[in-house]
Amino acid sequence: MxxxxxxxxxxxxxxxxxxxxxxxxxxxxxxxxxxxxxxxxxxxxxxxxxxxxxxxxxxxxxxxxxxxxxxxxxxxxxxxxxxxxxxxxxxxxxxxxxxxxxxxxxxxxxxxxxxxxxxxxxxxxxxxxxxxxxxxxxxxxxxxxxxxxxxxxxxxxxxxxxxxxxxxxxxxxxxxxxxxxxxxxxxxxxxxxxxxxxxxxxxxxxxxGNYFKEGLAPINLVVDDEFHRAMPGSTGGVKTIANYAPVLKAQMDAKSKGFTDVLYLDSVHKQYLEEVSSCNVFIVKGGVVATPATKGTILPGITRKSVIELARDRGYNYKVEERLVSIDDLIDADEVFCTGTAVVVAPVSTVTNKGRRHEFRTGPDTMSQELYTTLTSIQMGLAEDNKGWTVAVD
The missing domain is CATH 3.30.470.10 (Aminotransferase class 4, branched-chain amino acid transferase, N-terminal domain)
Incomplete structure (x- = not known):
């Protein structure tokens, strides 16, 4: 002792x-x-x-x-x-x-x-x-x-x-x-x-360490319109264990083809973005940052919530929208990234939909890199926490 x-x-x-x-x-x-x-x-x-x-x-x-x-x-x-x-x-x-x-x-x-x-x-x-x-x-x-x-x-x-x-x-x-x-x-x-x-x-x-094997390198997603992570009225908006085993089939199929993970669409119209297997998704077009609104089928991520607030703090450069985000919005985007406790902020290099591969901006001058640096600096105690987000453990 x-x-x-x-x-x-x-x-x-x-x-x-x-x-x-x-x-x-x-x-x-x-x-x-x-x-x-x-x-x-x-x-x-x-x-x-x-x-x-x-x-x-x-x-x-x-x-x-x-x-x-x-x-x-x-x-x-x-x-x-x-x-x-x-x-x-x-x-x-x-x-x-x-x-x-x-x-x-x-x-x-x-x-x-x-x-x-x-x-x-x-x-x-x-x-x-x-x-x-x-x-x-x-x-x-x-x-x-x-x-x-x-x-x-x-x-x-x-x-x-x-x-x-x-x-x-x-x-x-x-x-x-x-x-x-x-x-x-x-x-x-x-x-x-x-x-x-x-x-x-x-x-x-x-x-x-890093969640994806790519580390902090950009990831590659594939859209799946056959399998769905959640449906209206179910439990997609809560972090129940029942939400995760059903995505394994789609995820394993995607990884066998060289993709990092799966991007799921809504189960009703099959044209609106929901989330990735274990993280939320954002798109950037011009000065607008958009992410699917959480209305019961999407998990309200804590990293997602924090990133939205950090992006809004940069309001003179960016407008942040929580709304329906269509697959067409995604294809037309300049930048795509994912957020979550495990992945933090992960830039997306490509999204493949119906066999067609779409590329997006990545690198040091992107919104995702700026948000990653800002967020991790607060989390790790490298920057002053003006929001009261961190809790000391002594």
Whole structure:
């Protein structure tokens, strides 16, 4: 224990205190029910693997966007007795979790996830998070749609901070970030189609580099008018796990033909842009920046929201529109780029539609490059944050 950083020792002491308090509270419930609930809570926690994952074996210069295990994850549960609240949270060793075969998430995809990054501060200790309260609110919005309870904003942000501090495998400044994946799932058993009786909130982390194999080089998209990511009245506007497996077929087909990813059209008219598999899309024509409006079928990305605000700050040069963006608008554009937590701002070199390839401007004098530099400088603490977007983790 003496070899651990002071912050880590404090976290582990707090965890131990919470475990003992939870045990007393559960046992105080009386009868076999309290003891049964305690045993279920303890047995479903990840087993301690006692693996010391130091960061000296990671090649930070060639770090891609893959799963590199970290030391700790955060777990919090809401049982029927908690009436929709999340009273207990624990830092646990990173590892497998136990789920009932009839859990709501496995049988009915009752689950949500978020994505966010922590960066090392330049020239000093500590880390920065980018707008974590936005992720918390988006999870709450999605939870309401999926009939799930959700942690409060304060609980969410506090859990994220604890997870960052507990894990040392954060890339050096300029080499990437610590990607954080908060999950909310129906972990309780249910057979009939109904909300699960118990829910688990979990955060794990992994050091990551660039999302696309091209790195910061321009990407190449293909329009798919056969497969659709979402439809009106469905769940395209929330970050549910059910939105992502359906795009894998189209994405794998595209990559087998040499494309980076797929650009999806609306499912009704098949002529308006929606988004790419895991990111939002923008086009630039003259002094106008346009992106598809989020009206239930498009995920309201936090990077998207931030980029819109940054572009509007440059109002003397650019006008920003959230509207229907047709495939013809895209073809006529000067520039195209994608935004997302994983990709940040990714310039698009080409879009292929119906076998015809369309090229767009890329390079240092583009809107996408300007926005990428501005946004990442704020995220990494290299520029002053005049918007209050970053949250310090000490």
């Amino acid at each position: 003496a070899l651990l950083p002071a912050a880590m020792r404090s976290i582990l002491r707090a965890r131990s205190t919470r475990v003992r308090r939870a045990a007393r509270d559960l046992q105080a419930g009386g009868g076999g029910g309290g003891s049964s609930l305690l045993r279920r809570w303890q047995s479903s926690l990840p087993q301690l693997d006692h693996v010391d994952r130091s960061d000296d074996e990671i090649d930070w210069d060639n770090l891609g966007f893959g799963l590199t295990p970290t030391d700790y994850m955060y777990v919090m549960r809401s049982s029927p007795e908690d009436l929709g609240a999340f009273p207990r949270g624990e830092l646990c060793r990173y590892g497998n979790i136990e789920l009932s075969p009839s859990s709501g998430v496995l049988n009915y995809a009752q689950g949500l996830f978020e994505g966010m990054k922590a960066y090392r501060r330049p020239g000093r200790a500590g880390y920065t998070l980018f707008r974590p309260e936005e992720n918390a609110r988006r999870m709450q919005f999605g939870a309401e749609r999926m009939c799930m309870p959700a942690p409060s904003v304060d609980q969410f942000v506090s859990a994220v901070k604890e997870t960052v501090l507990a894990n040392r495998r954060v890339p050096p400044q300029g080499k990437g970030g610590l990607y954080l994946r908060p999950l909310l799932m129906g972990s309780g058993p249910i057979l009939g189609l109904a909300p699960a009786p118990e829910y688990t909130f979990l955060i794990y982390a992994a050091p990551v």
